[in-house]
Amino acid sequence: MTTQTINEIWNYYLTLEGDITNTSRFIEPSGQENVHSFEFAKILILACTELESVFKLLCLEITGKQPEGTIGKYKETILARYPRIVDAVVSVKRWGRTIAPFQGWDIGKLSWWNAYQEVKHNRGEYFSGASYSNAVYALSALYISILYLARTANVDFADYTSNYIESDYSKTRIIYGATKKLPDFENITT
Structure with a gap:
């Protein structure tokens, strides 16, 4: 994995x-998080598609071999190595919320991932799943996964800036307090 790939x-x-x-x-997201639209469908589908690509790269970094291409296999590999990814949180500034997009993944499926699958495969019936909330959760999961990928590949990623989603895992939030390590890396030095 190279810095260019992460970039x-x-x-x-x-x-x-x-x-x-x-x-x-x-x-206005607050109070309208279930509003659905074609734009949210696009963001949800693109974010989850990219997330699958990041999962594949993360699994490759973890195991050293090409992973099987299913979300179940990605989940198995990622959670075996990084069980605390479910505790990783981000702040969605515009929404005014702190969320943990992988919360509950260790015990079941992710509702926003299910919405992605339903919108992708049967948008007519499940179009309401193309909501602001699901799009933001997918984008937040992508954000966290990129941080995990960079850390796993030993690529310095602390200075990368996001304007919509923030976390305490980036030096850009130093104003608010000490930079935290990702949950699975708290006891690891380097």
Whole structure:
């Protein structure tokens, strides 16, 4: 894994972040998190598709071999190595909430991931799953996964800046307090 690869992934993330930022011109997220639209469908699908790519790279970094291409296999590999990813939290500034997008993954499925699958495969019936909330959860999961990938690959990622989603895992939040390590890396030095 190279710094250039991480940079390319991050730049794609920033493009999706720009898309979600633009939606705030049309809706106020607080109180309308279940509003659904084609724009949220696009963001949800693109964020989850990119997340699958990051999962694949993360699994490759963890095991050293090409992973099987299913979310179940990715989950198995990632949680075996990083069981505390479920505790990783981010702050969604525009929404005014702190969320843990992987919370509950260790005991079941992720509702926003299920919404992605339903919207992708049967949008007509499940279009309500293309909501602001699901799009933000998917984008937040992508954000956290990129941090995990960078840390696993030993790529310095602390100075990368996000304008929509923040975490205490980045030096950019030093104003608010000491930078924290990702949950699975708290007792690891380097």
